[in-house]
Amino acid sequence: MSMDPRGLPVAVVGAGAFGTALATVLAESGCIVDLWVWEEDVCRAIEEERENKVYLPGVVLPAEVRPIRDLAEVVSGKRFIVAATPSHVLREVFGRARPHVDERAFVVCGSKGIEAETLATVDLMLSETLPQLPREHIMVLSGPSFAAEVARRLPTAVTLAGPNEALAREAQAVMMQPYFRVYTSPDVAGVALGGSIKNVLAIAAGGADGLGLGHNTRAALITRGLRELTRLAVARGASPMTLAGLSGMGDLVLTCTGELSRNRTLGFELGRGRKLTELLSGRRTVAEGVRTTRSVVQLAGRESIDAPISREVHAILYEDKPVREAMHDLMHRPPRSEHEFR
Amino acid sequence: MSMDPRGLPVAVVGAGAFGTALATVLAESGCIVDLWVWEEDVCRAIEEERENKVYLPGVVLPAEVRPIRDLAEVVSGKRFIVAATPSHVLREVFGRARPHVDERAFVVCGSKGIEAETLATVDLMLSETLPQLPREHIMVLSGPSFAAEVARRLPTAVTLAGPNEALAREAQAVMMQPYFRVYTSPDVAGVALGGSIKNVLAIAAGGADGLGLGHNTRAALITRGLRELTRLAVARGASPMTLAGLSGMGDLVLTCTGELSRNRTLGFELGRGRKLTELLSGRRTVAEGVRTTRSVVQLAGRESIDAPISREVHAILYEDKPVREAMHDLMHRPPRSEHEFR
Numbered sequence: 001m002s003m004d005p006r007g008l009p010v011a012v013v014g015a016g017a018f019g020t021a022l023a024t025v026l027a028e029s030g031c032i033v034d035l036w037v038w039e040e041d042v043c044r045a046i047e048e049e050r051e052n053k054v055y056l057p058g059v060v061l062p063a064e065v066r067p068i069r070d071l072a073e074v075v076s077g078k079r080f081i082v083a084a085t086p087s088h089v090l091r092e093v094f095g096r097a098r099p100h101v102d103e104r105a106f107v108v109c110g111s112k113g114i115e116a117e118t119l120a121t122v123d124l125m126l127s128e129t130l131p132q133l134p135r136e137h138i139m140v141l142s143g144p145s146f147a148a149e150v151a152r153r154l155p156t157a158v159t160l161a162g163p164n165e166a167l168a169r170e171a172q173a174v175m176m177q178p179y180f181r182v183y184t185s186p187d188v189a190g191v192a193l194g195g196s197i198k199n200v201l202a203i204a205a206g207g208a209d210g211l212g213l214g215h216n217t218r219a220a221l222i223t224r225g226l227r228e229l230t231r232l233a234v235a236r237g238a239s240p241m242t243l244a245g246l247s248g249m250g251d252l253v254l255t256c257t258g259e260l261s262r263n264r265t266l267g268f269e270l271g272r273g274r275k276l277t278e279l280l281s282g283r284r285t286v287a288e289g290v291r292t293t294r295s296v297v298q299l300a301g302r303e304s305i306d307a308p309i310s311r312e313v314h315a316i317l318y319e320d321k322p323v324r325e326a327m328h329d330l331m332h333r334p335p336r337s338e339h340e341f342r
Numbered sequence: 343m344s345m346d347p348r349g350l351p352v353a354v355v356g357a358g359a360f361g362t363a364l365a366t367v368l369a370e371s372g373c374i375v376d377l378w379v380w381e382e383d384v385c386r387a388i389e390e391e392r393e394n395k396v397y398l399p400g401v402v403l404p405a406e407v408r409p410i411r412d413l414a415e416v417v418s419g420k421r422f423i424v425a426a427t428p429s430h431v432l433r434e435v436f437g438r439a440r441p442h443v444d445e446r447a448f449v450v451c452g453s454k455g456i457e458a459e460t461l462a463t464v465d466l467m468l469s470e471t472l473p474q475l476p477r478e479h480i481m482v483l484s485g486p487s488f489a490a491e492v493a494r495r496l497p498t499a500v501t502l503a504g505p506n507e508a509l510a511r512e513a514q515a516v517m518m519q520p521y522f523r524v525y526t527s528p529d530v531a532g533v534a535l536g537g538s539i540k541n542v543l544a545i546a547a548g549g550a551d552g553l554g555l556g557h558n559t560r561a562a563l564i565t566r567g568l569r570e571l572t573r574l575a576v577a578r579g580a581s582p583m584t585l586a587g588l589s590g591m592g593d594l595v596l597t598c599t600g601e602l603s604r605n606r607t608l609g610f611e612l613g614r615g616r617k618l619t620e621l622l623s624g625r626r627t628v629a630e631g632v633r634t635t636r637s638v639v640q641l642a643g644r645e646s647i648d649a650p651i652s653r654e655v656h657a658i659l660y661e662d663k664p665v666r667e668a669m670h671d672l673m674h675r676p677p678r679s680e681h682e683f684r
Binding site: 144146154155157176186222245250254337338 | 487488491492496499501507514515518520521523524525526527528529550555556557558561562564565568569572581583584585586587588591593595596598669673674679680681
């Protein structure tokens with residue numbers, strides 16, 4: 001089987017920044033894109049002004065992107081579906097879509113997250129929600145990709161992981177563009193986890209900056225933090241080299257060094273001595289890393305993995321531990337080998 | 343055997359920024375540090391004002407650090423020697439030191455580099471220069487460590503690699519401080535190479551910034567660039583996880599995101615359209631990455647490793663290829679898997 005992107009009808013489910021950016025990439029590949037939009041005002045703005053003013057302002061969307069509020073209409077008859085909702089509503093949205101999803105469809109998931117309590121990654125949530133699909137039709141896409149830069153066609157590279165690499169290459173052929181380089185990978189667990197857990201380290205890196213520590217400290221936290229998250233991902237079946245790739249290290253570098261993300265800003269304020277409760281009061285949304293840190297520490301407990309940096313971030317967030325004290329405890333751990341893997 | 347740092351006479355050979363910073367770390371461990379200083383004025387300033395005004399200004403050096411211009415005196419009778427000269431004079435300096443180096447001495451090398459033509463790493467240069475030492479006494483130290491931050495006692499983590507991990511732990515015990523966390527590793531090749539080849543990618547990252555590309559591009563270049571340097575290091579016997587550690591990814595993150603390094607600045611100016619010859623005229627010294635890029639491309643050729651990013655940096659430096667064209671060619675390569683290792 002070969003999928004020709006030219007004229008291919010595809011669905012993008014979710015019109016946040018990343019979903020909208022992926023819709024523009026697919027349209028440039030020649031696809032006819034039905035974009036599912038939850039909010040009425042966002043849908044109308046795209047329809048009338050060709051712009052997602054709320055989530056991706058300043059980008060003119062191609063005519064091939066049709067905003068639609070009816071989920072059944074969007075997914076019906078599509079052989080290529082991109083999932084791009086927030087991960088905590090993934091099950092709900094695709095539960096509703098299920099009766100309309102073709103059993104031969106490919107689903108490429110751009111959502112990131114670890115489900116609370118079940119600790120499931122997005123691929124698992126989707127395969128449980130769409131049982132009519134063969135598992136190898138469910139793939140995940142992740143990597144260092146600020147949506148605004150993708151939409152501006154700035155060179156970007158991401159990883160697309162699927163259990164069957166021949167099928168992953170089909171999906172790669174649909175999405176790849178000269179400015180959007182897609183690498184395939186067989187490591188679904190590694191790619192799904194890498195994109196989710198980086199926010200824990202963004203909080204840690206922000207915390208060190210807030211304390212006024214230096215570049216050495218930030219680089220050490222990022223590197224040693226990735227090593228502990230790699231141990232965790234390996235326990236879940238990932239390849240360690242995936243975490244050293246675009247969806248792990250790449251996305252981590254982006255998050256910890258790009259414009260101040262919400263997670264890094266939160267860490268920064270905590271480092272300056274403010275308390276989480278104080279920082280969260282009056283905010284409508286919670287930085288994603290706050291939830292993810294809890295999942296990561298649970299996951300480390302279940303898999304008996306030593307995760308000192310995540311544990312300290314957890315103590316900072318949930319036990320009011322001062323960042324300075326957390327740094328002190330990290331630096332006073334017994335001597336270790338860099339090659340110890342547990 | 344166990345080495346107690348308290349009262350231990352040690353030698354630090356080379357009073358550049360990093361050597362001087364390591365001398366302060368060793369002094370805080372309780373060692374008596376003889377610091378070999380090449381320049382007379384630097385030696386006098388340390389002696390009279392306790393400050394290395396040229397290479398590490400603003401740091402008061404402890405009384406336990408003695409600046410000495412006589413190399414034989416510095417190394418004689420020492421069981422612990424730190425090598426911290428520029429790598430291109432390593433053979434010459436240790437060739438002169440050889441008759442005075444105790445055959446039981448440990449040598450920890452903080453110098454980084456790949457020798458032109460021979461493509462030897464620093465550990466090989468030292469073992470050839472000091473044949474009286476068992477190979478397992480020669481270790482390398484690398485990681486994200488701006489000297490000025492080490493000297494200010496900002497938390498720093500580095501890797502110390504030696505072929506015999508028990509001996510590496512001895513050296514770890516001598517150097518480790520609450521603000522200077524030392525991890526051991528058996529992977530000498532990986533640690534020695536990681537610290538050397540990062541400057542090629544610093545030029546690439548700077549080039550992308552100079553073109554006005556985004557954070558996505560920089561993160562992709564760093565990540566895919568590290569992957570190709572990892573392939574190279576693995577061909578030389580390194581473990582891939584070492585390159586994902588402090589001496590590889592850690593140092594790379596520091597170089598590509600910290601204050602503008604000389605290599606990144608060079609890349610930035612090239613990205614803005616200036617020519618190498620123009621940038622080098624009127625400078626006394628050449629950014630290290632210019633030489634290293636040539637070594638890396640030679641190494642890739644010898645080992646038959648595909649190194650597209652290094653090759654493009656080489657073409658930018660030595661064939662006047664515009665950075666924009668190099669980026670274009672990188673983004674138009676055929677589709678790949680992230681897991682291809684050659």
